[in-house]
Structures are given as structure tokens and as C-alpha cells.
Amino acid sequence: MKKFFMIAVVALVFASLTSCKKDYxxxxxxxxxxxxxLPLTNATSKDAKDACDASQVTYRNADAxxxxxxx
Numbered sequence: 001m002k003k004f005f006m007i008a009v010v011a012l013v014f015a016s017l018t019s020c021k022k023d024y025x026x027x028x029x030x031x032x033x034x035x036x037x038l039p040l041t042n043a044t045s046k047d048a049k050d051a052c053d054a055s056q057v058t059y060r061n062a063d064a065x066x067x068x069x070x071x
Contacts, residue, residue: 020044026052028059030066037071 026038026048038055040048048070056068 024048024052025071026055026068027071028052028055028066028068030059030063032063033059033066040070 021042021044024040024043024045026040027035028038029035036059038052040051043051052068052070056066059066059068
């Protein structure tokens with residue numbers, strides 16, 4: 001029984017350390033370009049935030065008022 005309990009605890013620890021991937025939406029809004037939504041599929045939270053931040057940098061070249069956020 002102790003062996004089963006230890007295996008279950010180890011499995012739970014490893015499961016909690018894995019990244020949860022899901023779908024996100026990055027919404028970029030600017031006064032000149034309006035609103036653009038970008039789907040970010042099968043991404044971790046950090047990857048989605050990084051991609052959204054990169055989009056903001058790109059769109060700011062065309063419209064300095066652009067602000068992008070994860071929905």
C-alpha cells in the first residue's frame with residue numbers, strides 16, 4: 001500500500017508540473033487600425049502572452065496607439 005501511495009504522489013507531482021495548453025485569443029485595438037483578433041491555439045499561458053506581446057510590437061509600427069491583450 002505504501003508503494004502505491006508513493007507512486008500516486010509522484011505521478012501527481014509530475015502532472016502538476018506539466019504546462020496546460022489551451023486556446024487563447026489576442027485582441028489588438030488601435031485608433032487607426034481598429035480591432036484585430038488573433039487566435040492562439042494549443043498554447044501555454046506564457047507562450048500566448050509572448051505571441052500577443054510580439055503582435056503588439058509589430059502592429060505599433062503601423063499605429064502607435066495599438067494595445068494588445070489576451071482574452
